[in-house]
Amino acid sequence: MSRSLSPTWPNRIFGKLKGLQIYALISAALSLSIVLTIIVTLFVQSGPVLLAENSGLMSTSWNPDKGQFGVLPMLFGSVFVMIIAVSVAFPLGLLAAVYIAETRSSRLRRLIKFFLEMLVGIPSIVYGLIGVAHLNIWVADIFDLQSGRVILTAGILLGIMILPTFLTLTEDAISAIPTKFRENAKSLGLYRHEVFFSVILPQAKTGIAGAGLLALGRALGETMAVMLVIGSLDRLPSPLFNPLSSGQTITSKLGREVAESAFGSVHFSALVFMSLILVSITVILTITSRYLFRKTPENV
Amino acid sequence: MNIPNLLLVSSNQSSDVDVQSHSIRLDGFSAYYGKNCIVSDINLKLPIKGVTCLVGPSGAGKSTILRWLNRINEETESASFSGTVKVLGRDIMSGYPDVTELRRRVGMVFQQPCVFPCSIYDNILMGLRTQKLSKAQARDIVEHGLKLASLWDEVSNRLEGRADSLSLGQQQRLCLARALVLEPDVLLLDEPTASIDPISSHAIEELVISLGRKISIVMVTHNIGQAKRISDHVVFLCDGKIVEQGTRAHMFSPRCSAKTKTYITEDFCDC
Structure with a gap:
């Protein structure tokens, strides 16, 4: 009599796939969060100079001692x-x-x-x-x-x-x-x-x-x-x-x-x-x- | 209006043709890819007019022979040949120092339809780019070419449309029209109906038969029925050698050799 596969096999395979899917999802989310973190950090850290008075961002003068950042x-x-x-x-x-x-x-x-x-x-x-x-x-x-x-x-x-x-x-x-x-x-x-x-x-x-x-x-x-x-x-x-x-x-x-x-x-x-x-x-x-x-x- | 006499032999062409009784002549022709000999010691004479079908199993060297007749094979790395190949009385190497002249006189249509990514109109005129044509002349050439390829009725209202939007059968007929407006003396067809529908295939067969009355056509085909329908002359190749050649009447009669008979009736070659 030939041995048949246990009915629990599909569940095990499915369970493994699910684990892989979660792993892939976490990896993707991590990558996305890194990109978002960089963008958010750049915007947040740019805040002080954008809000500063007379920073002259769009000028041609760069002199940190005088607060000019053209x-x-x-x-x-x-x-x-x-x-x-x-x-x-x-x-x-x-x-x-x-x-x-x-x-x-x-x-x-x-x-x-x-x-x-x-x-x-x-x-x-x-x-x-x-x-x-x-x-x-x-x-x-x-x-x-x-x-x-x-x-x-x-x-x-x-x-x-x-x-x-x-x-x-x-x-x-x-x-x-x-x-x-x-x-x-x-x-x-x-x-x-x-x-x-x-x-x-x-x-x-x-x-x-x-x-x-x-x-x-x-x-x-x-x-x-x-x-x-x-x-x-x-x-x-x-x-x-x-x-x-x-x-x-x-x-x-x-x-x-x-x-x-x-x-x-x-x-x-x-x-x-x-x-x-x-x-x-x-x-x-x-x-x-x-x-x-x-x-x-x-x-x- | 100055419409080119498509498919009529022009005066300078006839001077070559008059002194030659063959459009193509191969003497001791062997072709190689690297060190592999694909065809060996082929001797072949093809008439000035008529349809010659090269038949035989895959790997027999049919396409290789065809691709050397207009030197398109020299674009392939490691491809070479020995022996003599004469087209319209001139050696294909020394007689045509400018290979483009040879290719204009020996047109070619490949197995897979390949239209250029531009309009139907521009596709037809692609080979005539260097000629100064008025708009009216260009239009007449396009119309005449498409009519020759039995495509005019289907595309006359969308000549500026993209050629790659046509069906495969239409694309293949466009490729034929594109080759025919150059008024070639010899036309090479490498299984032109292999990848298209039966109706388009039938249209191309009709066209080949009518063209064969005016120019020399060399066609590679795996379709024995097709060879029987359209050929004037048949060359049976196997394993890089000519097994037998002759008129259609001879090749499809009981008088042909046993090997030819086996191939024709059973689509099998025991060479």
Whole structure:
């Protein structure tokens, strides 16, 4: 006579699943609560500077001793450095990604991708040291400056840093377009560049835009490397778009002053407020890039 | 109005064709993927006009041969070939230094319909992008191409609509129309009806028969009934070699070889 399963088995399995479900629920809730805690903390800690009289948040003057906390120089510095970084990284990254994605040799593609992914993993302080040791000096020599610690140096360095991220994600977006599109276009007698611009790019553009936004997110959040080469001057460049002037970004400012400010002070609150601006921009970039990636063909 | 004479052999094409009695000629052709030999020592001559069906079991090398005829296979990593392949009297490598010229003269439609993510109108004109066409000319070409592919009545009121909103059968006919507006001398069809409904399949068969009276068509098919209906010439391949070739009358008669007979009647090959 064959042995039948005990009727209690389904209950035991169900019981285990229930336990797992509770575990998963707690984990999810914990993750969500951490994010919410960060956001709430940023808002709460920004309170003192937002409520303080004459803090001059939207001014260009930053002087904690006089109670002036103008964030505009840092905000402008962040955006300016980001624009230079994008100008360096995006054209180079796009061209390189097209070459890698459209090359026939999968061995070459794998090799280049391997090195790119290694570059993504290099700590930012290493890039910063290279910036101090070489880029800094080159910029000073080329533009005949006393010091190469200027916005341009920070922008170029940041561009080099985000290049691998942008390149590898762009290459993924282009490679994700099925081969059949290339074959069909080529069988119509289209040249390689026509195939890319007429058939591949229209389909990959949302993915490429998403790659750009993710790379921008990294650029915005970068602290150490920028801090080492930007010159740390809390004022707007003169003239305004002079890349050969020293400057300051939100992250480099935070990196320098958070440890010096007293917790609970208006000075600390002003720094937290800058963090809130940074997080807001990064969240917008991340949400937009996720939306764009969702529209790429591989996810259809 | 200057409407291209679709499917008529143009003057420069006829000069090639006049001196050649074959649209395609393979001598000692072998094809490889890496070190794997897919087809070996193929000798084949295909007529200037008519429908030639390549039949045989999966892995026989039919599509590989087809994909070399317009050099689309050179886009595949590790693909190579030896021997001589002549298309319209010219060697496909040395005779066509610009491969796009070869591909314009040797059109191709693949097994899976693949329309570009743009309008039906733009899909048809994709291969003519470099030609300066007036709006009226472009419109006439689109209309003529769609009529050739028996698609005009179904899509004439939505030419600006997205091509990927069409049914698979319609998409495949759009691919055919897209290839035909280039006025190819040779048309390669790689199982064009394998993934579409019987009605669309029938429409494509009708089209292939009528086109075969004007140009050379090489079609890969697993459907023996289809080969019997539309072919003028049949090439039976197995395991990378030609087992037998001949006219339709010969290949589907008791005079054909025992291996061909077995494959045709039992869909089985003992090569």
